[in-house]
Amino acid sequence: MKKIFLPFLIYLAFISESSLVQAFLPQDNSMDWQLVPRFSMVLILFVAMYVNTTYGLLYGLAFGLLTDLLYTDIIGVYLFSMAATAYITSIFSRYLFGNLIVTLLLSVAGVSILEFFVYGLNSLIGISTQMLDVFLYKRLLPTLILNGFFAILIYYPFVKQLNQIKDTLKEN
C-alpha cells in the first residue's frame, strides 16, 4: 500500500464512528452500556507501533484536532489526548515484541489511556458528570471490548500494509 492511502483510511474509520453510533446505538441501549467506537485511534496506534513515533504523533495531532472541531464543542481535549496516547503507546511498543497478543494489549491500553484523558479533562471542564465507578463499568469496559475486537479484525491485513510502508521508508 502506498503511504498516501493511510490518511484516507483513517479518515474513513473516523467518519464511520459517527455513523455507527447514530445507526446502532438504539439497539444496545437496553443494556445501559456506552459503546464508544475509537476506530481511528486504534488505526493511529497501529501506525505508531509499526511505522514510527513521528507518524503516530502527527496523525494523532491531526485527527485529534478533527475530532475536536467536528464532534465536540471544545478545542484541545482530543488534540492533546490522542497525540499523547499515540506517543506513549509507541514508546512502550519499542520494548515489546510485536505479535497479535502484544498488539492487542497495547491497543486496548492505548484506548483506555485516551478514555481516561478525555474523562479527566471533561470532568474538569464540567462536560461529564459521571461517577468513576459508572465510568469504569458502564463505559470503559464495553468500549475496550468493542475496540479490542476491531484491533483483532484489522491486525493481519493492516500490519502487512504497514510493514510495506516501513520498508519503503527505510529504502529512501
Place this chain on the structure above:
Amino acid sequence: MPHFFSNKRLIILLVSIIILVALIGFSMKKRESLTLPEQFLKDSAGLTQTIFYKPANTLAGFFENLAEMKQLYKENQMLKARLDEYAKLYVQYEEAKKTNETLKAQLDKEEDLTDFKVREATVIGRSPDQWNQFIYINKGEKDGIKPKMAVISPQGFIGKVTNVSLFQSTVQLISDNDRTNRFSAIVQGEKNIFGTIEGYDAKKQALVFKKIPVDAKIKKGQKVITSGLGDVFPPNLLIGEVIDIEPDEVGLTQTAYLKPSADLYDIDHVMVLEREMPAVDESLREKEEE
C-alpha cells in the same frame, strides 16, 4: 526508559499543556458563529457522512425489524385498546379547536406566539464519544437554518441548533451537560409551575428539572412543556413527564427528574422550528410612539 523525561521533552510537555489550557479557554466562550475553516471542515465531513449514513441505517433497520417482529402481536392488542380512547379524545379535540377558533375570531387575533415554520431534516451523524450529545443534520444555512432554533422529533422536544455551516448544522440535545444548555419549562397543571432544565442525570436516566419553587406541588406523571419565554423557542413543546421529585441540596427549591418523551437515542428524522412572530410586535411599538 531513561530518556523519557529528559529536559527537552519536559519543556515540550509543559508548553503543550499551556497551549491545551489556552485552547480550551478560547473555545469555552459561547461563540455565535463558526470561523470559515471550521465551516469548511464541517461541510466536507458532512458530505462524507451523508454517503455513510444510508447503508449504515439500512443495516441497522434490518436488525431492528427482526427484533420488533417478536413484539408485534402484543403491540397490536395494546393499540386496539387505545383506539377507543383515541376516538373519544378526537371528539374533544375537535370541539376545543372549534371553540378556540371562534374565540380567536372574536378577539380579532390572527397571529399567535405559537405559530412557527417547520423544516424537516435527516440526521446524518452523532458525536461518537457520548460525553457530548450532539447530532448532525443535513440542512444548513442555505436552507434557512439559524442558530438557537428549536428542534423536535415527532414525540417531542429534543434540543436546539447550536451552530450552522452552509450545508449542515449541529444540534445540541437537551441531555447535553453543557452549562449553557438550559431551557425554561413549565409543569402543566391547574397552575403553571416554572423551572429550568439543566442537563441529564446518567444514573437515573432522566433530565434534571431544577429551580422549582419549594411550595409547588408536583405529582409524578405530570407533563412538562417548553415555556416559550425568552422568545427563542416556541411554547407548548412536550419535553417529558415527571418521574421523581426531591428537594435540592440547600432546600430552597425543588428538583424534579423527567423521563424525556422523545427517544434521545433513536433519532432519524427531526423538524426544525422557526418562530414566525418576534416576541415584541413591531406594530405595537409604532402604536406606542403615536
